[in-house]
Amino acid sequence: MEQICFEFENVEVTYLDKEILKIDRLAIHQFDRIGIVGKNGAGKSTILKLLAGNVQPTKGKVLRHVEFGYFEQIEAPPALEADPVLLGKLDIPEDSIQLSGGEQTRLKLAQLFTHYYEALLIDEPTTHLDQDGISFFLDELRYYYGALVLISHDRVVLDELVTTIWEMDEGKVRVYSGNYSEYAVQKKLEREQQQKAHEQFIKEKSRLEKAAQEKMKKAQKVAQAKRMSKREANALPNKSLMTKSKGTSQKAMQHAAKAIESRMEKLQEVEAVKEDKPIIFHPSKTVELHNKFPIMADRFTLKVENKVLLEDVRFQLPLGQKIAISGSNGSGKSTLLHHIANLDSNLIISPKAKMGYFKQMSYQFTSNETVLQFVKNRSEYDETFLRRILHSMQFVGTDIQKNVKSLSGGEVIRLQLCQLFLGEYNILLLDEPTNFLDIHAIEALETFFAGYEGTILFVSHDKQFIKNVADFQLNIHEKKLIQHSID
Secondary structure (H helix, E strand, O other), X not given: OOOEEEEEEEEEEEEOOEEEEEEEEEEEEOOOEEEEEEOOOOOHHHHHHHHHOOOOOOEEEEEEOOOEEEEOOOOOOOOOOOOHHHHHHOOOOOOOOOOOHHHHHHHHHHHHHHOOOOEEEEEOOOOXXXXXXXXXXXXXXXXXXXXXXXXXXXXXXXXXXXXXXXXXXXXXXXXXXXXXXXXXXXXXXXXXHHHHHHHHHHHHHHHHHXXXXXXXXXXXXXXXXXXXXXHHHHHOOOHHHHHHHHOOOHHHHXXXXXXXXXXXXXXXXXXXXXXXXXXXXXXXXXHOOOOOOOEEEEEEEXXXXXXXXXXXXXXXXXXXXXXXXXXXXXXXXXXXXXXXXXXXXXXXXXXXXXXXXXXXXXXXXXXXXXXXXXXXXXXXXXXXHHHHHHHHOOOOHHHHHOEHHHOOHHHHHHHHHHHHHHOOOOEEEEEOOOOOOOHHXXXXXXXXXXXXXXXXXXXXXXXXHHHHHOOEEEEEEOOEEEEEEOO
């Protein structure tokens, strides 16, 4: 029998009287490989912090029976030793004082994998990793002999590593067997079953409403017949029916109608599945581009200080295409985007180009606008469409009335992405737009890409995202730009 590593017993976590998490009983066993998914703020990181003992439950208890390793997404690397072989594999500089985000992540992974733990708790490990870093992470965990609990927005990573999905929704945990793709199939089936149940509910409700109306009509006819004189009743063409009706109890008819109405009230209501309509962004005629290749380069060299990142490269970026830029950390992806955004004179850029630019972690709002006011003041679209876009990026209910200065880091990123797609631009430059987004927001961003009529040049290490949205890929390798088709 498998050893139990962790147990939740009647656990509740509340904050300012709001229930964040409620788990009656749940256990993690020796060889469980669990992926935790859910929207931002659903409680994913809270579960890991409870398991690690960094957060205490308001009620109940969390039992820990094994030694575990814990990778926390936003913490700086702790002062722990790391295997020199792993440090070398991950290209971590010896001087670890000024490390980039990706280097800090790789150092924390080297520290985590230096020791064997019976359980690993890992929160968003691939956020700053390039493809080589992600491959290293997968290789280390593919045959890991212990309990794994992983939060990730990378669907490929979840497919490779987990065999159970915990879905966080409104403070509750729902357990699904399988990896992320298998979970997605189960969710689709659930939606189809819900839609069938809804249609059955509507059909039965309509049938009962009609039956109740017919009973009430008959009761009214009986009452009408009772008020007629004998001569009037005999003069009617359906005399026999009315005579028979007189012998039928009006109260019995009304009672039958009430009984049917009572059955209607007891019907289990099933809501319709909310189907998302396709989102189409129509930029105004004033920003229409007609160049077949709005961004071009001929023997372009890109340098940072004395380091050459690209040397004598040629490229043409076609109008209306979605182009992914990939490459290892430090290869020059973000630098290339920056030079395009700043209209580098060595590039050939259409004079009518209106570029929206999303940079990694570069935003802080200072205005006193609400979320809705922020997009209204920067867009020509009507309010109904704006609300729909905000809703798809998880600004729901009173969220649209929040002051932009009070938004969390994740909310800031989601709002900035909304604003760029709604703005008067014809080219978007997006540097790692999926970083810090949950899977739901990434899927919403995919619909934005599909509905955008302009040109998009974006940097990403998310294989699934690239596969879902890009027309082709440019890979920076050994100072060259190599074009690849999307598999």
